[in-house]
Amino acid sequence: MAWTWKYLAADGAVAGPAEPAEDFGSQGDAESWIGEEWKTLKADGVDRVVLLEDGAEIYTMSLQES
Template sequence: MVWTWRYEGADGAVLTPEGGAEEFTSQGDAESWVGEEWKRLLDDGVERVVLLEDDTEIYPMSLREA
């Protein structure tokens, strides 16, 4: 299993980060990484991320505070 994040802009368009998408061996590693990187992602124009396990969507998450 590979865990990744899909990055989306405000208009819902899928964005590709510089250097490509990070891959993780566990859900916890993926969640920890986005917890550390969310401000940089916002600065790069990412508004929302979607956690993927292989090709299965697990959950979406806004990077903006509710």
Template sequence: MVWTWRYEKADGTVVAPDSGQAEEFAGQGDAETWIGENWKQLTEDGVDRAVLLDDGREVYTMSLHED
């Protein structure tokens, strides 16, 4: 299994962050740790939410904003 994040604007438009973050992870925990360490940079790059994908299947969507 390959775990990845898809980055979106608030309206659902898929975006690529300016920093070019395109990571693949061996497990869900690794992906969640990574997003926890990098969400602030992603929001600075214009990302509003992230969608966790397991081999392309949507697992969940989360806002990257603190409110």
């Protein structure tokens, strides 16, 4: 299984760095990575991220601080 992130702008358009994050071997690895990189992604115009497992959406998470 491959776990990846999709990056979205506030309007729902695909956003973020030119190169998507690497594929991760587990959900935990993907979540650890986003925990370290979310501020950089936010600075690149990403409003929220979607966790994908083999292309299927698992959940969406906002990068906005509450």
